[in-house]
Amino acid sequence: MTGGRSGAAGRVRAQNGPVNTWAAPGRVTVIGEHTDYNAGFVLPVALPLVTRCTVRRTGEPVARMVSAQRPGETVTVALAGLAEARERIPGWARYVAGVIDAFAARGIAVPGVRIEVDGAVPIGAGLSSSAALTCAVAGAVRDLCAPELDRRALIDIAVAAENHYVGAPTGVLDQAASLLCTAGHALFLDVRQFGAGPGGGSAEAGCAQIPFDLAAAGLVLLVVDTGQPHENAAGGYARRRAECEAAARELGVRSLREIAGPAQVTRIGDPVLRRRARHVVTENARVAAVAARLRAGADPREIGPILTEGHASLRDDFEVSTPALDEAVDAAIAAGAYGARMVGGGFGGSAIALVDRARAAAVAPAVGQRLTAAGHPRPRTFAVVPSAGAGPVR
Numbered sequence: 001m002t003g004g005r006s007g008a009a010g011r012v013r014a015q016n017g018p019v020n021t022w023a024a025p026g027r028v029t030v031i032g033e034h035t036d037y038n039a040g041f042v043l044p045v046a047l048p049l050v051t052r053c054t055v056r057r058t059g060e061p062v063a064r065m066v067s068a069q070r071p072g073e074t075v076t077v078a079l080a081g082l083a084e085a086r087e088r089i090p091g092w093a094r095y096v097a098g099v100i101d102a103f104a105a106r107g108i109a110v111p112g113v114r115i116e117v118d119g120a121v122p123i124g125a126g127l128s129s130s131a132a133l134t135c136a137v138a139g140a141v142r143d144l145c146a147p148e149l150d151r152r153a154l155i156d157i158a159v160a161a162e163n164h165y166v167g168a169p170t171g172v173l174d175q176a177a178s179l180l181c182t183a184g185h186a187l188f189l190d191v192r193q194f195g196a197g198p199g200g201g202s203a204e205a206g207c208a209q210i211p212f213d214l215a216a217a218g219l220v221l222l223v224v225d226t227g228q229p230h231e232n233a234a235g236g237y238a239r240r241r242a243e244c245e246a247a248a249r250e251l252g253v254r255s256l257r258e259i260a261g262p263a264q265v266t267r268i269g270d271p272v273l274r275r276r277a278r279h280v281v282t283e284n285a286r287v288a289a290v291a292a293r294l295r296a297g298a299d300p301r302e303i304g305p306i307l308t309e310g311h312a313s314l315r316d317d318f319e320v321s322t323p324a325l326d327e328a329v330d331a332a333i334a335a336g337a338y339g340a341r342m343v344g345g346g347f348g349g350s351a352i353a354l355v356d357r358a359r360a361a362a363v364a365p366a367v368g369q370r371l372t373a374a375g376h377p378r379p380r381t382f383a384v385v386p387s388a389g390a391g392p393v394r
């Protein structure tokens with residue numbers, strides 16, 4: 001789907017000027033949820049589902065944005081009036097305009113452009129459709145007007161678009177996954193070392209490609225999209241961030257990353273903050289444990305129980321799961337999955353289950369039946385393996 005995307009920028013000459021196309025994938029986190037904004041560890045993989053973005057120079061002082069998912073709609077924004085346009089443009093176009101705004105904030109003036117996007121990552125499913133969009137746009141715009149920028153800079157631009165223009169207080173996980181993941185690997189990221197914010201670090205610092213070749217092991221990750229849309233910009237996610245910051249303050253540390261083990265969080269007086277902190281501390285330990293096993297060449301099946309423990313922690317301590325996600329996880333395990341967990345920010349969205357490839361065709365309907373029997377919508381299920389990160393399309 002995204003072959004030939006590595007190496008130098010894919011730039012061809014078209015009649016009306018240079019045309020640049022990038023494709024950027026969504027992600028699922030193998031383990032390491034709500035740890036990124038606590039300067040902790042994450043371990044995502046890229047999905048084989050991408051958003052494509054084509055950028056052409058037009059010579060007019062505007063950005064014209066169209067989406068294959070919104071036929072007939074063209075959103076036009078004056079490049080000199082990006083900030084004012086924010087409130088009046090539809091949500092999808094804010095992500096695109098936010099990227100142009102983030103280039104401008106770095107002193108890079110994007111010329112007049114037509115931007116076409118086409119996304120195959122399900123929206124609102126906790127699979128990072130927004131990062132796929134911002135990363136694809138950032139890559140294509142970079143090739144048009146700022147080829148000196150490296151992937152680290154593109155991550156910062158994509159994060160800034162979401163944080164500052166869209167107004168979603170996300171961490172760096174989704175954008176780093178989209179831009180740095182490679183096929184057959186999980187991306188280990190130590191966010192403290194990676195550094196947050198513009199100029200915070202390099203694409204190599206705190207990053208490692210961990211072998212996770214599920215295809216070779218006869219395994220897949222079964223993605224179960226519960227169909228309950230999650231919404232990162234809404235209160236729950238921001239509240240969890242604030243709770244983690246409050247817990248860190250009470251412990252007298254800059255971030256919960258500084259906390260070595262769950263014993264230390266017992267000093268937190270408020271039981272809710274104590275549970276939030278315990279999730280972050282134990283989740284960091286789970287990422288380290290999974291990465292260590294995979295690095296040592298263990299059978300990926302061995303990590304299954306750690307994924308399921310991660311789900312229990314998100315459900316009980318962090319309280320971001322939903323009855324449908326819990327049901328999906330339980331049903332997948334009952335049907336033979338080695339481990340399962342909700343992915344992404346929570347409050348809806350998707351779960352993943354680690355299953356034998358040969359068993360996926362049986363696990364998927366079993367999960368669907370359990371969910372519908374419990375009164376939830378029929379989920380959308382699909383099997384994936386760790387896929388390529390973002391890059392130019394020739």
Ligand code: GLA
Nearest residue numbers: 033034170171172173344345
């Ligand atoms: C969302 C955010 C990420 C991360 C996850 C939870 O996907 O965008 O930065 O915090 O939630 O792990």
